[in-house]
Amino acid sequence: MTCLAVIAIILACATTVHVTTAAPGEDDNSLNPEEIFGLLDTDGDGFISREEFGGALGNHGSETDAEIDAEFEEMDANNDDKISPEEFDPDIH
Ligand SMILES: [Ca+2]
Numbered sequence: 001m002t003c004l005a006v007i008a009i010i011l012a013c014a015t016t017v018h019v020t021t022a023a024p025g026e027d028d029n030s031l032n033p034e035e036i037f038g039l040l041d042t043d044g045d046g047f048i049s050r051e052e053f054g055g056a057l058g059n060h061g062s063e064t065d066a067e068i069d070a071e072f073e074e075m076d077a078n079n080d081d082k083i084s085p086e087e088f089d090p091d092i093h
Pocket residue numbers: 041042043044045046047048049052
């Protein structure tokens with residue numbers, strides 16, 4: 001969950017346009033895990049690839065490739081080289 005928190009912060013900073021479309025009453029600066037997943041899954045295939053993950057964090061964060069790789073592998077519980085919604089956050093449904 002530490003990784004997810006970092007990603008949420010990075011994306012919240014980088015996606016102010018998207019955040020303004022949130023439903024009224026929702027926290028202005030916070031995205032739910034499903035929204036974060038959708039932002040990371042740039043080709044919309046339902047999984048976050050290593051490239052998508054690295055692209056999002058590499059663009060907005062100060063993390064090194066090795067750190068991004070380590071976070072990806074930590075989230076990729078079944079080691080199929082992509083992050084499913086369940087791996088990203090078990091509560092995403
Ligand atoms: Ca994808």
